[in-house]
Structures are given as C-alpha cells and as structure tokens.
Amino acid sequence: MxxxxxxxxxxxxxxxxxxxxxxxxxxxxxxxxxxxxxxxxxxxxxxxxxxxxxxxxHPKLIEAAHAQLDRLTLTSRAFIHDQFADFCKELAELCGKDLVLPMNTGAEAVETGIKVARKWGYQVKGVTPGQANIVVAEGNFHGRTTTIVSFSTDEDARADFGPYTPGFTVVPYGDLDALAAAIDENTVAVLLEPIQGEQGVVVPPEGYLPGVRRVCTEQNVLFIADEIQSGLGRTGATFACEHEGVVPDMYLLGKALGGGIVPVSAVAANADVLGVLKPGQHGSTFGGNPLACAVATEVVRLLATGxxxxxxxxxxxxxxxxxxxxxxxxxxxxxxxxxxxxxxxxxxxxxxxxxxxxxxxxxxxxxxxxxxxxxxxxxxxxxxxxxxxxxxxxxxxxxx
Missing domain, CATH: 3.90.1150.10 (Aspartate Aminotransferase, domain 1)
Incomplete structure (x- = not known):
C-alpha cells in the first residue's frame, strides 16, 4: 500500500x-x-x-555538522564562541569585504541590509531624518516580511498585508535610465537581484549592472546586491555580479550558505557601511550560532577552491x-x-x-x-x- x-x-x-x-x-x-x-x-x-x-x-558538510553537534550548538550573541571569528573572517575574504554580520534567513539578511542602508544614509550621507528611500526593481523577490512585501509587485505576495512600509521606489528591472531618474537627495541605496530568480531567472541586459554601479557611485548611493539565490556558485561564478565585473557595496547572502543543513544568512560590506551599527541596535538570537558557523565555514572553504x-x-x-x-x-x-x-x-x-x-x-x-x-x-x-x-x-x- x-x-x-x-x-x-x-x-x-x-x-x-x-x-x-x-x-x-x-x-x-x-x-x-x-x-x-x-x-x-x-x-x-x-x-x-x-x-x-x-x-x-555533502560529506564534508555533514561531517562539520556532526562534529559541532557533539560540542556546542548555541550560545546566543551574548557570548563569543570558537567558530564565530573563523566564519566571519573567511566569508569576508571570499566577498572581498571588511566585515560580515551573520543572520539566519534570507529575508532577515534583506531586512538587515535595509536597516544598515538607512542608518548609513542618516549618519554618513546626511539624509533628512525619516526621509531615506531605497530604489528597487519590478519583479523583485527579496522575502516575505511586511517591509519586504511592501515593495513587491507580485500581488499574491503583497495583497492584504498592508498597511505598507514607506521608503521604497519601484522602477522597471533592467531600465538604467528609470533607475537613475528615481534617485534623489534622500536615496540611500539601490537594492537589486543581479538575476531575478522568482520572476523566472531573468538576466538583465548587458551593461545594466555596471551602469547601476556607476550611477550609485556618482550619486553616493549604496549598491546592495541580493545574491541569496544567485550567489555562492549558482551561476558559474562565486557571485552573479562577477559576470559583469561589478562589486556592490553590500552582499546579501543566504540559502546555500547553510549547506542545506541549517539556515544561515549574512550581510557583507566594508567597515564604512556595516560599521554604522553599534551594540544593541540590531541583533538575532540564533544569528551566527556555533552550528551555523561550523557548517557555513565549510561551505566557504568548498567555494574557495573554485x-x-x-x-x-x-x-x-x-x-x-x-x-x-x-x-x-x-x-x-x-x-x-x-x-x-x-x-x-x-x-x-x-x-x-x-x-x-x-x-x-x-x-x-x-x-x-x-x-x-x-x-x-x-x-x-x-x-x-x-x-x-x-x-x-x-x-x-x-x-x-
């Protein structure tokens, strides 16, 4: 039967x-x-x-998980554990960035990126308090929290979950002129998937990502690349941005970072960006826990071989x-x-x-x-x- x-x-x-x-x-x-x-x-x-x-x-990932399960699984970020620094260091080096902030889910990484961009805008760029805006693309999929669905253009994901979080401007994906026109003095970031996954694996026109990088640099705006699906080897490079020689100001990572064993996500950026966070201003009980770090460090080492x-x-x-x-x-x-x-x-x-x-x-x-x-x-x-x-x-x- x-x-x-x-x-x-x-x-x-x-x-x-x-x-x-x-x-x-x-x-x-x-x-x-x-x-x-x-x-x-x-x-x-x-x-x-x-x-x-x-x-x-994967044998190496299972071995890392088993070894850590026998030693230590959770401390919370109230303490430092012996897997934490290695993970952050090796992931930062893989990304070519100064700092890493470990979280759990992809949506949590996106929320972290949004918060960091806003804080950077107020403290570094000098944006009018309470007026920060972020430019995003039609057809995006960055997660399902109330803030993230507020700028979704998928009605199944968005409908009946209002009132919606303000502070986002939606432009057509792949339209560099529309993106540039949407940036104003209060824009703190452009948040994009270098390839849109949920929309149907949509690759932007050639030259679009370099154009986004150029506009962001000229306008003093952070370029945040959501590489949660596209990153960590999926497209034939460590990051999808690499195919056009683009380096964003901030990587949002997740999914494969946990090796299919535990949920692990992370934000990677330089100190002039992630350094705006101070103790008590953001956190996560399970973010960067010992089991997650042990597995994710092995993931980073697998990727480091190419x-x-x-x-x-x-x-x-x-x-x-x-x-x-x-x-x-x-x-x-x-x-x-x-x-x-x-x-x-x-x-x-x-x-x-x-x-x-x-x-x-x-x-x-x-x-x-x-x-x-x-x-x-x-x-x-x-x-x-x-x-x-x-x-x-x-x-x-x-x-x-």
Whole structure:
C-alpha cells in the first residue's frame, strides 16, 4: 500500500496553505537524488531554491555538522564562541569585504541590509531624518516580511498585508535610465537581484549592472546586491555580479550558505557601511550560532577552491545547450546563467504547474512560477548524464 497519498492528506490537514507543494513526500536524499516514502527516486532539479548548491548531505558538510553537534550548538550573541571569528573572517575574504554580520534567513539578511542602508544614509550621507528611500526593481523577490512585501509587485505576495512600509521606489528591472531618474537627495541605496530568480531567472541586459554601479557611485548611493539565490556558485561564478565585473557595496547572502543543513544568512560590506551599527541596535538570537558557523565555514572553504563555480559554468553550458534545442518544440524561451534556468513553456501546451507535475511523474522535480514558466536549479554536484536525463524528460513531456 502506497504511503504517499495519506502523507499528503495529513500535511494538507495540519498545515496552513502558504505553499502549494507537488504531491511528493521525501524521506531521504543523497547528492542530486531524493527518495520518497514509497521508495521512488527523483532527480532534484530545484535544490531548495539554491539552498542545496552542494547537494543533499555533502560529506564534508555533514561531517562539520556532526562534529559541532557533539560540542556546542548555541550560545546566543551574548557570548563569543570558537567558530564565530573563523566564519566571519573567511566569508569576508571570499566577498572581498571588511566585515560580515551573520543572520539566519534570507529575508532577515534583506531586512538587515535595509536597516544598515538607512542608518548609513542618516549618519554618513546626511539624509533628512525619516526621509531615506531605497530604489528597487519590478519583479523583485527579496522575502516575505511586511517591509519586504511592501515593495513587491507580485500581488499574491503583497495583497492584504498592508498597511505598507514607506521608503521604497519601484522602477522597471533592467531600465538604467528609470533607475537613475528615481534617485534623489534622500536615496540611500539601490537594492537589486543581479538575476531575478522568482520572476523566472531573468538576466538583465548587458551593461545594466555596471551602469547601476556607476550611477550609485556618482550619486553616493549604496549598491546592495541580493545574491541569496544567485550567489555562492549558482551561476558559474562565486557571485552573479562577477559576470559583469561589478562589486556592490553590500552582499546579501543566504540559502546555500547553510549547506542545506541549517539556515544561515549574512550581510557583507566594508567597515564604512556595516560599521554604522553599534551594540544593541540590531541583533538575532540564533544569528551566527556555533552550528551555523561550523557548517557555513565549510561551505566557504568548498567555494574557495573554485571547483563548484567551474562545475556550474561547464555543466551550465550543457544544460542550456540542451534546453535551447527545445525552443520551438514546446519551449518559447530559455533564460539563465550557469546551472540556473528559467523556461517559458508554450501556454497552449500546459501550465508551469502541469509541466512540473508531469516531470514529477517521470522522476524529475522542478518548480513553476508565474503561469507557464518553470525553474531549473539542480545541485552543483549533478553529472552530465543526469543533466541529459533531465532534459530528455522535459523533451518527452513537451512532445507528449
């Protein structure tokens, strides 16, 4: 007797419906593969929205977690623990920044970035008190807190959660002229995803990010790059900004930083920016806890070798080559970089949800977004053969 239907019913009965998951109930995983409660295996082509860049249960990350579990898991930031300085130092060096502020979730990192930018604006730039504004982009996804959804353009994320937090100006993504025009004397930051993930892996026009960097420098405005999904190897470089030689004033990091084991996020910036925070002005009980630092330090060391960035770049070429061959054969468009792709399916064939359900039936897991678009973000440990398998299954459902 199959266990999946009952487990799905129980989940539906006891949880609020904030997600619409596929009807698969995972019980264990290894590398790029998941196994459900009935023993069926699936190729994971979502990787926890990039939280599992190093695959499920990477041996070095599991070893680091086990070792730390036997010693110390939490102190709160009331004390310093022996994993803290190494993590902050090694992540700062990876980012090329002076300082790191560890937090837990991506949304918490974004909120921290917003608070730091405002404080920097008042204390360093001299913005009129209470008037700081931040320029953001249409189609953004930075999290789901009340402040963040206040500047979302996705009505599902935003509707009925007002009153909304002021202090944000929304401009079209990729439109440098609109962004420059939106900056005024009270603008403290531009907050952007270098590639928009939730919107469907949207890569901005060539020259856009360097243009943003130039405008921010000229106008004395912080450039904050939300690399929570795009960073840490996903696009074939440590950070997606690197593809155009851009260095932001502040990195917002998360997801893969926790190695798929614990939630870890961080803000990285130079001392003239992060240094505006003083004790008691911002904090987090679990931020930078010993277990998180132990795992995340090992993540940083894996990235420091460059192996995973190279894998993403090389295997990404294979993935995108296979997907481009399907344009006109059920796919309308393919976007992305490295092992990250947004696919627009011909809406006359099926919705994105239907495509993901049909892929699931063929043993491949992906996620839909915005109607007929699906996203692929397999773990960076995936093999050439597994990529070819995933593309073949996609081709099969498009031809059915």
């Amino acid at each position: 199959l266990r999946t239907p009952g487990a799905v019913r129980d989940a539906e009965r006891w949880t609020a419906h904030n997600y619409h998951p596929l009807p698969v109930v995972v019980s264990c995983a290894e590398g790029a593969w998941l196994t459900d409660v009935d023993g069926r295996r699936y190729l994971d082509c979502l990787a926890g929205y990039s939280a599992l860049n190093f695959g499920h249960r 192996e995973f960035q190279r894998r993403s770049a090389e295997l990404g070429e294979r993935l995108h080559g296979g997907l481009q061959a399907l344009v006109g054969k059920g796919l309308v468009a393919v976007r992305g970089r490295g092992l990250w792709a947004g696919l627009d399916i011909d809406p006359a064939l099926m919705t994105g949800r239907q495509a993901c359900e049909r892929l699931m039936e063929r043993g491949v897991l992906a996620k839909d977004t915005h109607g007929s678009t699906i996203r692929l973000a397999p773990p960076l440990v995936i093999t050439e053969e597994e990529i070819d398998h995933a593309v073949a299954q996609l081709a099969a459902i498009l031809a059915a």
